[in-house]
Amino acid sequence: MTDLITKSDGRLKGRHAGERRFKAYGMIAILISLGFLALMVSTILYQGFPAFKRNLVGLDINFDAVVIDPDGNRESSALRSANYTKLARASLRGLFPDVKKRRDKRKLNNILSSEVGYELRAMVLADHSLIGSTKRVWLSASGETELYFKGYISADLPEDQRRLDNDQIGWLDTLAHDGRIQTRFNTPFLTSGDSREPELAGILGALLGSFLTLLVCFALSFPIGTLAAIYLEEYAPKSRLNRLIEVNINNLAAVPSIVFGLLGLAILLNTFGLPRSTPLVGGMVLALMTLPTIIIASRASLRAVPPSIREAAMGIGASKTQTTFHHVAPLAMPGMLTGAIIGMAQALGETAPLLMIGMVAFIVDLPTGITDAATALPVQIFLWADSPERGFVEKTSAAIVVLLVFLIIMNLAAIVLRRKLEIRW
Amino acid sequence: MEMQAQRLNLVELPELAPARSKITSSNVNVFYGDKQALKDVTLDIPEKQVTALIGPSGCGKSTFLRCLNRMNDVIDICRITGAIELDGQNIYAPDVDVVTLRAHVGMVFQKPNPFPKSIFENVAYGPKIHGLTSSKTELEDVVESSLKRASLWDEVADRLQEPGTGLSGGQQQRLCIARAIAVQPDVILMDEPCSALDPIATARIEELLDELRENYTIVIVTHSMQQAARVSQKTAFFHLGELVESGDTSGVFTTPQDERTSNYVTGRIG
Numbered sequence: 001m002t003d004l005i006t007k008s009d010g011r012l013k014g015r016h017a018g019e020r021r022f023k024a025y026g027m028i029a030i031l032i033s034l035g036f037l038a039l040m041v042s043t044i045l046y047q048g049f050p051a052f053k054r055n056l057v058g059l060d061i062n063f064d065a066v067v068i069d070p071d072g073n074r075e076s077s078a079l080r081s082a083n084y085t086k087l088a089r090a091s092l093r094g095l096f097p098d099v100k101k102r103r104d105k106r107k108l109n110n111i112l113s114s115e116v117g118y119e120l121r122a123m124v125l126a127d128h129s130l131i132g133s134t135k136r137v138w139l140s141a142s143g144e145t146e147l148y149f150k151g152y153i154s155a156d157l158p159e160d161q162r163r164l165d166n167d168q169i170g171w172l173d174t175l176a177h178d179g180r181i182q183t184r185f186n187t188p189f190l191t192s193g194d195s196r197e198p199e200l201a202g203i204l205g206a207l208l209g210s211f212l213t214l215l216v217c218f219a220l221s222f223p224i225g226t227l228a229a230i231y232l233e234e235y236a237p238k239s240r241l242n243r244l245i246e247v248n249i250n251n252l253a254a255v256p257s258i259v260f261g262l263l264g265l266a267i268l269l270n271t272f273g274l275p276r277s278t279p280l281v282g283g284m285v286l287a288l289m290t291l292p293t294i295i296i297a298s299r300a301s302l303r304a305v306p307p308s309i310r311e312a313a314m315g316i317g318a319s320k321t322q323t324t325f326h327h328v329a330p331l332a333m334p335g336m337l338t339g340a341i342i343g344m345a346q347a348l349g350e351t352a353p354l355l356m357i358g359m360v361a362f363i364v365d366l367p368t369g370i371t372d373a374a375t376a377l378p379v380q381i382f383l384w385a386d387s388p389e390r391g392f393v394e395k396t397s398a399a400i401v402v403l404l405v406f407l408i409i410m411n412l413a414a415i416v417l418r419r420k421l422e423i424r425w
Numbered sequence: 426m427e428m429q430a431q432r433l434n435l436v437e438l439p440e441l442a443p444a445r446s447k448i449t450s451s452n453v454n455v456f457y458g459d460k461q462a463l464k465d466v467t468l469d470i471p472e473k474q475v476t477a478l479i480g481p482s483g484c485g486k487s488t489f490l491r492c493l494n495r496m497n498d499v500i501d502i503c504r505i506t507g508a509i510e511l512d513g514q515n516i517y518a519p520d521v522d523v524v525t526l527r528a529h530v531g532m533v534f535q536k537p538n539p540f541p542k543s544i545f546e547n548v549a550y551g552p553k554i555h556g557l558t559s560s561k562t563e564l565e566d567v568v569e570s571s572l573k574r575a576s577l578w579d580e581v582a583d584r585l586q587e588p589g590t591g592l593s594g595g596q597q598q599r600l601c602i603a604r605a606i607a608v609q610p611d612v613i614l615m616d617e618p619c620s621a622l623d624p625i626a627t628a629r630i631e632e633l634l635d636e637l638r639e640n641y642t643i644v645i646v647t648h649s650m651q652q653a654a655r656v657s658q659k660t661a662f663f664h665l666g667e668l669v670e671s672g673d674t675s676g677v678f679t680t681p682q683d684e685r686t687s688n689y690v691t692g693r694i695g
Binding site for chain 1: 496499501526527528532533534536538539540541554555601605607608
């Protein structure tokens with residue numbers, strides 16, 4: 001009788017040990033990569049999180065009719081050109097009457113953002129009845145103020161080594177003590193364009209730029225890529241030329257993206273004179289880059305359609321084109337879309353080619369069409385990471401968070417689409 | 426009863442009077458690249474009868490079947506010489522439209538291959554692309570009659586919108602037959618239609634073949650000699666790319682002329 005339970009010689013033991021060892025190696029490899037990923041994501045989140053909050057200073061503004069509307073006829077040109085910054089500064093000085101010297105006054109003014117004048121003007125233009133009244137309003141704090149309240153400037157440092165001196169820290173503490181400092185969700189970060197001032201810089205311009213660029217990219221690369229794949233897979237004779245094309249498409253997928261950027265610069269901008277820095281050109285360059293990915297993925301999914309489906313259609317007299325477009329292509333569509341979305345996600349994160357075609361410019365206005373100058377998310381990250389102001393450090397991380405969120409959404413969409421459209425047989 | 430008797434007793438087949446030839450092939454050679462798959466095959470397929478092509482694996486019987494509706498055209502390296510005529514027209518003539526040819530010569534494959542669409546769509550697809558029907562009700566009629574002829578209607582009448590791939594193997598194969606019939610072909614080619622089916626499903630298909638031959642010329646490739654004996658009136662035996670022997674099924678099975686045929690039908694080679 002064979003004893004299956006107790007009998008185990010050295011050889012068998014060795015085999016089991018080998019199996020356990022291999023499993024352990026695999027788990028260690030996964031743990032290491034997960035660890036690095038967790039480290040990266042948590043660092044970005046930790047650094048980027050404060051950028052989603054902002055500080056406001058509450059001031060009792062006297063909307064002085066003499067300053068805003070000296071003629072008293074509420075003419076909008078007069079209302080537009082009035083010096084609102086003066087009102088905010090006057091109110092702030094009223095809180096600290098001891099500040100007399102010119103230098104100290106300037107230090108005091110630095111608590112407020114340089115943008116407060118525009119904020120007040122917007123309020124007045126929206127509501128004329130404010131003129132002549134006094135009201136508590138919340139205005140943007142300056143970058144330094146925000147840094148202080150977010151804990152990046154420590155009062156323990158020697159005075160000459162920090163961005164705020166003892167007087168300014170004293171004033172800020174007083175304001176905070178009086179309940180004149182508020183922390184709110186940083187909506188402007190998501191709803192405004194870029195700015196030289198870190199506290200005002202927003203991501204929307206870059207987001208729109210990325211969106212428009214991807215739109216152009218998808219509109220070009222998806223139809224061209226899938227049709228090329230269908231032709232190569234279903235129609236093209238299996239000739240030497242076809243194999244050469246296949247090898248070259250695979251090679252194109254490995255070409256560094258900056259080369260595509262140079263191509264766009266030389267041909268699209270210089271030869272054809274298309275507008276510089278626009279999502280149109282950016283999308284075209286990224287489409288060139290995405291094409292090989294889409295073609296390769298589409299060919300793979302076409303090849304995965306069982307030949308029996310083609311035979312079935314041909315057997316009842318469907319033409320080649322009917323077979324392809326009624327049966328084969330719809331069955332391959334989920335795979336093609338997944339390939340396209342993965343290609344798009346790649347394009348979303350691409351920076352180098354966009355630098356070459358000038359989408360790296362400092363653009364404050366939000367782009368409204370594909371021919372407006374714009375920048376894109378990864379380029380915005382590059383720009384902010386390059387800026388010396390301390391406030392841009394957290395903006396950079398916050399922009400990375402936004403980019404990652406979009407990448408995750410796109411990849412999830414790919415998975416969901418695949419699940420939804422997949423046909424099992 | 427009479428038909429039953431015929432099927433059981435191979436020797437008495439009185440109706441096998443010379444029938445008109447539907448397809449005639451003469452000196453057909455097929456090459457895959459350098460390899461010759463068929464050598465000088467000359468065979469007539471009689472109208473409204475079942476012709477069985479038998480022979481060991483790789484003997485060229487499927488290749489010959491696929492020549493009859495030019496399914497070999499899709500293979501790049503495949504080259505064909507000789508002539509195959511359907512109703513006196515050479516189907517390899519340069520001006521022949523392959524799409525029209527395949528509408529006249531339908532095909533059922535080894536593995537049931539319904540489209541991953543509804544049962545209705547599966548049958549309706551052929552008539553739709555060939556423009557055979559002009560209205561929706563007409564299309565529905567064609568679908569119904571095709572499914573009835575494939576004796577599948579009773580099983581699927583109340584679930585026409587369900588996917589064809591959800592049927593059992595035998596039902597799927599009958600759906601494929603209904604799909605072929607819906608295009609109103611003259612000839613139906615069957616490439617080992619029962620090899621993926623269980624004996625009960627096989628029996629149903631064989632029964633169906635007997636009914637179908639009243640209206641259609643059928644050519645069936647089969648590995649099973651019993652099946653060939655049961656369903657066919659004519660049998661052609663292929664061996665290593667050659668047509669060794671052809672004739673009335675009873676003759677081929679009971680009094681084979683060639684030694685290779687007798688070795689095969691008695692089970693000594695194969």
